[in-house]
Amino acid sequence: MNDSDGIVKEFLVESYENLDRLDRELVGLEKNPEDRDALGSVFRTIHTIKGTCGFLGFNKLEAVAHVGENLLSRLRDRQVTLDPEVTTALLCMVDAVRQMLSQIETAGEEGERDDSALIATLTRLQQAPAAPGEAPTEFAGPIASAMPVESVERVEAEEKKVSVSAPAPAKASSAVGLPRNIGEILMQQAGVTSTEILLAVKRQNEGDPRHLGEILVEHGATGPSDVVDALRVQQSSRPPTAASDSTIRVDVGLLDKVMNLVGELVLARNQVLQFANRMKDTAFLAASQRLNLITTELQEGVMKTRMQPIGNIWSQFPRTVRDVALGCGKEVSIEMEGKETELDKTIIEAIKDPLTHLVRNSVDHGIELPEDRVKAGKARVGRLTLRAFHEGGQVNIEISDDGAGLNTERLRKKAVERGVITAEQAIRMTEREIFNLIFLPGFSTAERVTNVSGRGVGMDVVKTNVEKIGGTVDVQSTAGRGTTVRVKIPLTLAIIPALVVTCSGDRYAIPQVSLLELVRLAHDQARTGIEMVQGAPVHRLRGRLLPLVYLSRVLELAGVAEAGSDEGNAVNIVVLQAEGRPFGLVVDEINDTEEIVVKPLGKQLKGVNAFAGATIMGDGKVALILDALGLAQKANVISELQDRAVAAKEPSAAGKTGGNRQTLLLFQTGERGRMAIPLALVARLEEFARSKVESAGRRQVVQYRGQIMPLIRIAEAVDLPEGDAGEKSGDGEGPLQVVVYAERGRSVGLVVERILDIVEEDVVLDRMAERPGILGSAVVQQRVTDMLDVPGVVRAADPGFSKAAIAE
C-alpha cells in the first residue's frame, strides 16, 4: 500500500460509522419522510464520503456517491418524494459504497466494478418525479438488476464459497473485508495462465453455475488440491482485524480536557517537587520523584494521543503537484523526507491549508516550464522537496523547489506599483526583506491568474495562519537555483518550554521558540558593550548591531536594571527574534528553563500584545508569558516595513506609536557635520585599520568578507570640511569608522568621523536644506541634523552600484 494509508484508514473508519448510521436513518426516513433533519444528515454523510473520495482519488466510489447525493438533494428540495423505491435505490447505493470501502480496505483500491446500472437507476429516479401508481411495476426491473449483485454476494460470503470473476470482482464482500481473487492466487501459485482463467470466467458469464475452481479443474488447468490451497490462501489473506476494530474514535473535546488536566498535574508536580526539595524527608522525596516520572510519562502519552505524522497531510501532495503541474504544463517530481515527523493534531489541521498553498505555489510559480529548464541547463523535470524535522522543540518544514527563484527586481517593482513600499524604500531594502514582501497582504507576483492564484488564499494568509499557531515563515531564494520556504512551528500549543527571567522583582516566561541566545555582559563589558545613550541602545553582537530593549522600560516598570548596569553590574541580554529579526531584551536576571502550561489572559488584558498569556509557576504564583513580537513592536525595534504591515493590521497600534517614528543612527562627519540615517539602512558598523585601505582605480576600497567593498567618504560626498580624526586615509589616527550599507548582496562602506548615537525620534523632515546627498534636515535630540540620502550618495559616488535600481 502507499503513503495515503493513514488517511485512507481514517476515511474508512469514519465512513463505516457513517454508513451504519445511514442505514438506520434511511429506514427511519422511509417511515417518516417528513423528517428534514434525518434527510439533512443523510445528505451530509454522502456528501462527505463523496468529497473525501474525490480527494483520495477513488473515482468510482465518488461517481456512485455523486448520483446518490444528487438524488438526495432533490429529495431535500422536495422535487422528488421519498417512496420505497427511492429508499431501496438509496440503500443499494449505501451497500455499493460499503462494498467498495471494504475492497479499498483490503486491496487498497476500488477494484474493477461496474456500477452503471445503479448509477442509471439513481439518475433516472432524480429526473422522474415519482407519480403515484406507476412506480412499483415500472421501476422494479432496473432496481432488481442492481440488486442481485448484492444479494448473491451476501449469500456466497456466508457460505464461504468464493467465486470471483472479472466483470463482478467485488463479490464475497462484507463489512470486514474482501479476499483477493481466487484467479489471481491460482495464477501465482499453481501456474494457471490468465487465458485459462478468462475462459473459465467467460463460461461462468455464459451461465455456468459452477465456481471458478471447479471449471478450471474440469478443464485440467489445475488440480483440485491447488484450488483447495488457493482457497486457504484466500481465507488467510483476510485481514485479522479491520481498521475499524483496532482503533476507537475519541472526541477531541475529551482529549483536550485530559490534556488540560495533565497540564494541571504538571503544575502540581512542579509544586510538589519544590516542596520536596525543601523537606529533608527521603521517603517523601522518593515518592515525589516517582510522581515526577509518572507525570512526565503521562504527559508524553497524552501528547502522543494527539500526535499525527505530518505524512497524513503530505500524502495528498503528490496528487496536488501532479494536478497543478499538468494544469500549467510542467513536469514536477516530489520528494518527501521526514514523513513520520509528528505534530499535534490541532497544529496539523492548522498548517494543512498553508502547506497546500505553498506546495501549489512552488509548482505554479517556482518551477519553470520544461523547455525553460532545459535551456537553463537543468533537468527537464522540476524537483519539489518537502522536508520535516524536529529541531529545538520545534518542527521545521521546508518546501524547496529547484525553480527559477524569486526575482528581486520584479518583487521590488511590484511592491512599488502596489504602493506597499515607496520607491525609496525599495532601493534600500535588503534581499531578505524583499523576499519577505511576498507575505504582505495583497501582494502577488503572479502575472496571470491561474486556478491556483485565484483561490483567495494568498501568501499573507499562509503567514497569518502559521503565526496564529506560534510559528514563523521565512523564504530564501537563489536566482536560477530555486526557492525554499521554511515553516517553523511548535510541536504543541498547550505545554511549551520557556525561559524564566526576572525583571523588577517579577518573573516572566519567554517561549523558547522566540529565543536565539543568551548574552551576559559582565564587569567592563557591561559599560562598554552597550553603545547607547537616551533613546535606543545597541550591542554589537559578533559585528552585527543588536538593538536592545530594556524589559523594565517596555513594561514601564521601575528601572532596576538600568541603575544596575550603570554601576557596572552584569547585564543579561536575552536575544529574541521577532519576524526573523533579532533584538536583545535586557532583563535583571535569567533564571531557568521550565515547561509551562499556557493559559489565556482574561478579556481585560487582551489589548496588551506584549503578553502571550500567563502561566502558573512551580511555587503556585502566576507569571506572565512575554510575546517577542509584541515587545518588539512596542519598543519599535522591527523595521519600518514590517511596522507598516503591522500598522495596516492594527490601526490602533499605529496611532499610539505616532506617524513617523524612526530609529536613527547619528554620526559626525567632517568637523561639525551632524547627520543621521535610518538604522534600517545600516547593515553593520565596522572599524577598519587605515592600513587596510587599498586603492582600485580612483576609488578607495577595503577587503570585506571576501568582497571588495568601495569606501565613500561622506564628508567628501556632501562637501563638508574634513574632520580632525581624518576621514581621509593617512592623516589621523585610530581605525576608520565605517557604516556598511548593503544592497542586493553588494556592500559599500560609508566612512564617517564618529558614531554618535542611536535614537528613536519622530522625524519631521525639512526639505529646505535639501542638496546633493542630503534629503533635508530634521531636529534630532534638539539639534538640527542632516538626513543623509544614502542611496543618492552611493549612486553619485559609484554609478554602477545601483544600475539596476536606476533602470527601474
Next chain:
Amino acid sequence: MAQSEQFCTFFIEGHFFGVPVRQVQEVIRYQEMTRVPLVPQVVRGLINLRGQIVTAIDLRRRLGMGERPVDQLPMNVVVRTDDGALSLLVDEIGDVIEVEEKTFEAPPETLKGVKREMIHGVHKLPGRLLLVLDTERAVNVAEAVTGAGERDP
C-alpha cells in the same frame, strides 16, 4: 422578579456594598498577586485560583476611592462574568443578607465619594444603605481607561 434577593455584601472604605449572590462564585482571603504591567491601574494583578488564572480588579480604584492602607490586605470576591471568573478586591467581607425588593431605590443624588454610575441603586436597610454594585460596569476595564465612566455627573 422575585420579591426578595440575596446579596453578598462587603465593605469598601466604609461603604456597604452588595452584589447578587448568584453572580458570586466564591469569596477567598487575600491571594498573592502578580502585577500586570501596561494595563490600567484598576487591574491589580493575576491570582492563581486553583490553577485558573483570574484577573483581580481593585474596586477602590475602580470606584475612584482612596488607596487602601498598605497594611490592610484586600479580600477577593470572585464573580462570574461572561468572560469567565474575575476577582473584585474589597476591604472586608460582610454577611449574605436577604433584602426585599420594595426597599430598592435609584442611587440618591447626594451619594458622595462613590461613582454613581457604578451603582445600580440602593437598598434602604434599617440603619444603613446597601449599595448594589453594577458588576458588569465595574469589570469593564476598557471603560476605566477611556474614562467613559467619569463622563456622567
